[in-house]
Amino acid sequence: MPGVSRFCVWANVHGTFASLSHPEEKVDASWQRVREQIVLAEKLGFDSTLIAQHTMNPLGEDLDQLDAWTAAAAAAALTEKIEIIAAIKPSIIHPTVLAKQALGIEEISRGRFAINVVNAWWKPDLERSGIGMLPHEQRYAYGTEWLKVVSQLMQGERTSLRGDFFNVDDFVLRPARSWRNRPRIYMGGESEPARALAAQEADVLFLNGQPEENAITLIADLRRRVRPVALAPIRFGMAAFVIAAASDADAEDILHWQWQLDAEDKARAGNMIDRFLEQTDQHSVMWQNLRDRPHIGPNGGTAAGLVGSYDTVAERIVRWNQLGIETFMLAFQPFEKGMEIFAQEVLPRVRHLETKR
Numbered sequence: 373m374p375g376v377s378r379f380c381v382w383a384n385v386h387g388t389f390a391s392l393s394h395p396e397e398k399v400d401a402s403w404q405r406v407r408e409q410i411v412l413a414e415k416l417g418f419d420s421t422l423i424a425q426h427t428m429n430p431l432g433e434d435l436d437q438l439d440a441w442t443a444a445a446a447a448a449a450l451t452e453k454i455e456i457i458a459a460i461k462p463s464i465i466h467p468t469v470l471a472k473q474a475l476g477i478e479e480i481s482r483g484r485f486a487i488n489v490v491n492a493w494w495k496p497d498l499e500r501s502g503i504g505m506l507p508h509e510q511r512y513a514y515g516t517e518w519l520k521v522v523s524q525l526m527q528g529e530r531t532s533l534r535g536d537f538f539n540v541d542d543f544v545l546r547p548a549r550s551w552r553n554r555p556r557i558y559m560g561g562e563s564e565p566a567r568a569l570a571a572q573e574a575d576v577l578f579l580n581g582q583p584e585e586n587a588i589t590l591i592a593d594l595r596r597r598v599r600p601v602a603l604a605p606i607r608f609g610m611a612a613f614v615i616a617a618a619s620d621a622d623a624e625d626i627l628h629w630q631w632q633l634d635a636e637d638k639a640r641a642g643n644m645i646d647r648f649l650e651q652t653d654q655h656s657v658m659w660q661n662l663r664d665r666p667h668i669g670p671n672g673g674t675a676a677g678l679v680g681s682y683d684t685v686a687e688r689i690v691r692w693n694q695l696g697i698e699t700f701m702l703a704f705q706p707f708e709k710g711m712e713i714f715a716q717e718v719l720p721r722v723r724h725l726e727t728k729r
């Protein structure tokens with residue numbers, strides 16, 4: 373059974389997670405904005421914040437994109453309670469160095485740090501930097517070896533691995549385990565190798581926002597898989613874009629308007645959308661699923677169905693929680709105002725419904 377719902381927000385490192393032309397939210401990926409957003413999230417009672425990782429901004433190369441790991445270290449120093457999750461594409465950094473950085477932020481945050489392993493879908497970041505992007509299957513073979521090294525080192529284990537990609541010889545990191553066994557490991561991905569890797573190494577699998585029937589199948593598949601005895605049963609998170617308003621009709625109106633803004637963005641960007649499709653690894657299963665489910669917001673966004681009155685959204689969250697989703701990775705537009713409305717109106721309703729279970 374999943375625990376009570378945990379509420380998390382994306383850190384706004386892209387500048388926006390929905391429309392580029394929302395009249396109440398300018399595209400702003402400055403540290404000043406993200407810093408205030410994370411501090412506000414903690415004050416409002418959110419459990420966690422996720423800092424996505426891209427080097428160039430996939431929404432437009434000339435848009436600002438904050439670096440995930442420097443932002444994570446700074447956020448860790450500024451906060452007291454909130455969990456800080458930083459995403460990482462394995463190919464951009466050697467696992468011994470990444471594990472060292474993770475343990476560093478674990479120290480700064482006093483045991484509140486987590487990594488989100490993402491095996492990449494956007495080609496320009498890896499190809500045009502010269503880092504290179506392996507084909508999907510090989511990318512996961514690499515990611516599997518990489519995460520094995522990272523996980524062992526984060527646990528303070530003396531690590532040796534002679535594999536296809538790495539040659540680590542009796543390597544060990546200190547300090548480690550000062551706060552707990554190791555930083556938490558999240559993973560995003562829906563493909564077969566992503567599921568296999570999550571079953572082997574991850575504590576939490578992040579799903580995209582998606583219809584219930586798909587999520588039920590995916591969760592059941594993961595729960596059937598063999599897991600190392602040392603790991604607790606896998607837990608699940610889901611990305612969702614929230615539109616919560618006084619009534620269902622008001623929320624539907626806002627959604628309709630967001631679709632209009634989306635269409636205007638696309639019209640303004642000309643063939644940018646086609647270019648974006650060309651720039652994506654079409655073998656990424658998560659990407660294929662996203663393309664087939666029209667939505668507003670990051671990673672499936674409104675496909676998670678959290679659009680409606682405060683009561684409706686709270687009821688849907690409780691329903692998702694019963695289906696196995698514990699961590700809700702939320703986005704809003706305008707972001708900070710959406711966080712405040714959620715904390716004031718939706719969160720208490722969820723907690724109330726949970727007491728009745």
Ligand SMILES: Cc1cc2nc3c(=O)[nH]c(=O)nc-3n(C[C@H](O)[C@H](O)[C@H](O)COP(=O)(O)O)c2cc1C
Pocket residue numbers: 423424425426459460461488489490491492493494559560561562563565566578579580610611655656657658659671701
């Ligand atoms: C909540 C969530 C956050 C994600 N964050 C990132 C990210 O920061 N950077 C990235 O390249 N991919 C991110 N992804 C996407 C995937 O983890 C991954 O890059 C890829 O699409 C895996 O595809 P697969 O289904 O083929 O395994 C995220 C996915 C989810 C569900």
